[in-house]
Amino acid sequence: MPDVFRKIKGSKRGNACIRTAFLSFACLSVWLPLILMVSASFMPKDELLWRYLSPMGIGMAPVRASLIPSYPTMEAFAELLFRSPGFFVMFWNSCIQVFPMLFGQFLVGVPAAWAFARFEFPGKKGLFLFYILLMVLPFQVTQVSNYLVLDRLGLLNSHLSLILPGIWSAFPVFIMTRSFEAVPKTLLEAAYLDGAGEGQAFFLVGIPAGSPGIVTALTLSFIDGWNALEQPMAYLKDRSLWPLSLYLPDIVQDKASVAFAAGIVMMMPPVLLYLNGEGELEQGVAASGVKE
Amino acid sequence: MKRKRRQAWLSVLFLAPSLSGVFVFMILPFVDVVRRSFLDAMGKTFMGTDNYGLVWKNEAFRLASRNTLHFLMTAIPLLFVLSLVLSLLVYRAGKGRRIFKTSLVLPMVIPAAAVVLVWKIFLCMDGILNQVLSGISGEIQNVDWVHGETAFSVLVVTYLWKNIGYDMLLWLAGLSAIPESLYDAARVDGAGGLAQIWYITLPCLQKTMGLVVILSIVNSFRVYREAYLLAGSYPDQTIYMIPHLFGHWFLTLDVQKMSTAAVLLVLAALAAAAVFELLLYGRNKERSR
Numbered sequence: 001m002p003d004v005f006r007k008i009k010g011s012k013r014g015n016a017c018i019r020t021a022f023l024s025f026a027c028l029s030v031w032l033p034l035i036l037m038v039s040a041s042f043m044p045k046d047e048l049l050w051r052y053l054s055p056m057g058i059g060m061a062p063v064r065a066s067l068i069p070s071y072p073t074m075e076a077f078a079e080l081l082f083r084s085p086g087f088f089v090m091f092w093n094s095c096i097q098v099f100p101m102l103f104g105q106f107l108v109g110v111p112a113a114w115a116f117a118r119f120e121f122p123g124k125k126g127l128f129l130f131y132i133l134l135m136v137l138p139f140q141v142t143q144v145s146n147y148l149v150l151d152r153l154g155l156l157n158s159h160l161s162l163i164l165p166g167i168w169s170a171f172p173v174f175i176m177t178r179s180f181e182a183v184p185k186t187l188l189e190a191a192y193l194d195g196a197g198e199g200q201a202f203f204l205v206g207i208p209a210g211s212p213g214i215v216t217a218l219t220l221s222f223i224d225g226w227n228a229l230e231q232p233m234a235y236l237k238d239r240s241l242w243p244l245s246l247y248l249p250d251i252v253q254d255k256a257s258v259a260f261a262a263g264i265v266m267m268m269p270p271v272l273l274y275l276n277g278e279g280e281l282e283q284g285v286a287a288s289g290v291k292e
Numbered sequence: 293m294k295r296k297r298r299q300a301w302l303s304v305l306f307l308a309p310s311l312s313g314v315f316v317f318m319i320l321p322f323v324d325v326v327r328r329s330f331l332d333a334m335g336k337t338f339m340g341t342d343n344y345g346l347v348w349k350n351e352a353f354r355l356a357s358r359n360t361l362h363f364l365m366t367a368i369p370l371l372f373v374l375s376l377v378l379s380l381l382v383y384r385a386g387k388g389r390r391i392f393k394t395s396l397v398l399p400m401v402i403p404a405a406a407v408v409l410v411w412k413i414f415l416c417m418d419g420i421l422n423q424v425l426s427g428i429s430g431e432i433q434n435v436d437w438v439h440g441e442t443a444f445s446v447l448v449v450t451y452l453w454k455n456i457g458y459d460m461l462l463w464l465a466g467l468s469a470i471p472e473s474l475y476d477a478a479r480v481d482g483a484g485g486l487a488q489i490w491y492i493t494l495p496c497l498q499k500t501m502g503l504v505v506i507l508s509i510v511n512s513f514r515v516y517r518e519a520y521l522l523a524g525s526y527p528d529q530t531i532y533m534i535p536h537l538f539g540h541w542f543l544t545l546d547v548q549k550m551s552t553a554a555v556l557l558v559l560a561a562l563a564a565a566a567v568f569e570l571l572l573y574g575r576n577k578e579r580s581r
Contacts, residue, residue: 015485019381019384020385023382023385023392026392026396027395027396030395030453033411034398034402034410036410036413037410040409052413054412054416054417055409055413056412057412063419063420063423065413108309111305111306111309111310112306112311115302115306116307120296120299120300120303121299121300121303121304124303131314132506132565133561134318136506136509136561136565137558138513138535138557139535140539141557142318143538143542143550144325144551145317145322145325145554146321149320149321164313164317165317167313168310168313168317171510173310198298198302223400224514227404227405227517229520229521230517233539234539234542247405248408249405249520262406263405263406266406267402270402270403274397274398282393282464285461286461287465
């Protein structure tokens with residue numbers, strides 16, 4: 001076998017070139033759509049109508065794509081931010097629905113993850129498998145159950161109908177557990193030797209050492225909550241409660257020219273969050289990926 | 293011994309907030325769902341397994357299950373292999389590694405609703421893809437990519453585009469845990485690049501593999517967002533999946549059908565988990581010998 005492999009092995013420089021070319025192509029598939037989108041968000045209405053009539057669903061005309069706008073303008077952003085009160089309400093709704101959920105996930109998830117990662121108790125493995133099952137099940141399966149509870153509690157058609165079930169999502173617990181498991185045992189033993197109790201070990205050693213995992217879990221939750229589509233569509237009848245993620249799907253045709261700008265504004269918070277916390281996110285994902 | 297008892301008590305304390313919510317929002321209502329799956333629409337009369345027979349024979353349910361399975365079986369292996377290849381390339385890319393990594397993870401954080409606008413520029417009847425294709429050969433007819441048979445492939449590609457970066461990060465974490473000395477030793481023995489991957493990298497990544505599969509499945513159901521935003525709630529037959537079905541039953545509040553289907557899906561997930569666990573456990577046992 002190794003002989004065959006050795007024969008295929010080409011020159012070192014050539015290999016590096018092919019690798020870079022392949023990676024650049026992959027990155028291009030990411031950047032091209034983004035550039036198209038940013039460029040479209042700076043186009044005036046006439047240019048948008050001329051270029052992207054069919055994608056906007058208004059009429060039929062050949063797409064005339066462009067990586068730079070011919071007549072760059074902030075018109076669409078101004079229209080969106082100053083003359084579309086509905087957009088603001090939805091942006092605010094998204095914040096009201098997502099941030100309390102994240103806070104709840106932190107309060108509930110961190111201790112649970114610590115227990116899974118650090119304590120020995122009967123039935124631990126089974127319980128953790130149950131959490132994994134909850135995590136894997138698609139929203140639609142738990143939708144019926146959730147709907148029944150929310151209905152019973154009279155919470156349907158309110159912000160709480162998205163916040164409460166979200167708090168007990170199993171996904172952050174899973175990610176944080178993996179990351180707490182990666183905290184070196186020696187660190188904790190040193191703390192115990194110095195006379196720390198279980199509580200002190202958790203607050204003073206565990207949480208700081210596991211913080212990349214916590215940040216990662218909450219960032220991923222934020223991204224998911226910010227994009228939520230199924231939950232608000234199912235639980236919120238009242239349009240004044242709708243989050244930003246429903247603005248674009250529901251955009252009316254005479255507002256279509258601000259669609260691209262709205263897309264840009266909508267993706268800003270998660271993108272900035274990611275670029276800002278990239279290092280921690282990578283560390284957190286790494287911790288979830290490797291068990292000691 | 294004393295410490296063990298203490299830990300058991302402490303874990304109850306630490307888990308209580310999480311477990312109580314899971315109990316109220318998941319377990320308790322699921323028991324109700326199971327109960328309802330055996331009752332009639334009014335929730336009064338016991339129907340035995342009639343609902344299960346109805347749902348099992350339901351055309352829409354069969355179509356949706358088949359398509360969902362088809363999607364999982366196609367998209368997840370593709371994602372698995374492609375993200376692994378990309379991570380190997382990124383891992384060995386000296387300069388520009390940072391940029392490649394950041395770029396490839398970026399799609400994960402971009403909201404589906406925003407990027408769907410660009411997909412439409414590419415995929416609509418008068419879109420870029422059709423223009424490019426007819427530029428290559430004038431004889432190719434314009435295709436409505438989103439609403440025809442090609443919808444399935446479109447969905448697979450959007451899933452790959454969105455999730456490849458996250459899986460790549462997982463692989464990269466696994467890769468960086470492999471000691472460089474192993475490769476050095478292999479090189480001394482004369483093993484080439486591919487041989488090193490086959491005999492060192494892949495065996496060392498076994499633990500990461502399980503995680504990649506689980507998280508890929510978790511993310512796979514979110515592809516409904518793209519499907520809905522691109523093709524609406526009545527898409528082409530090939531991408532009519534479980535979420536679409538539940539969406540329709542939910543509109544008519546067909547609770548006993550949804551309950552029955554939910555129970556069936558949980559059973560299916562349990563069966564899949566058992567197989568998965570068996571495969572993993574079996575292999576670990578083999579290795580420990």
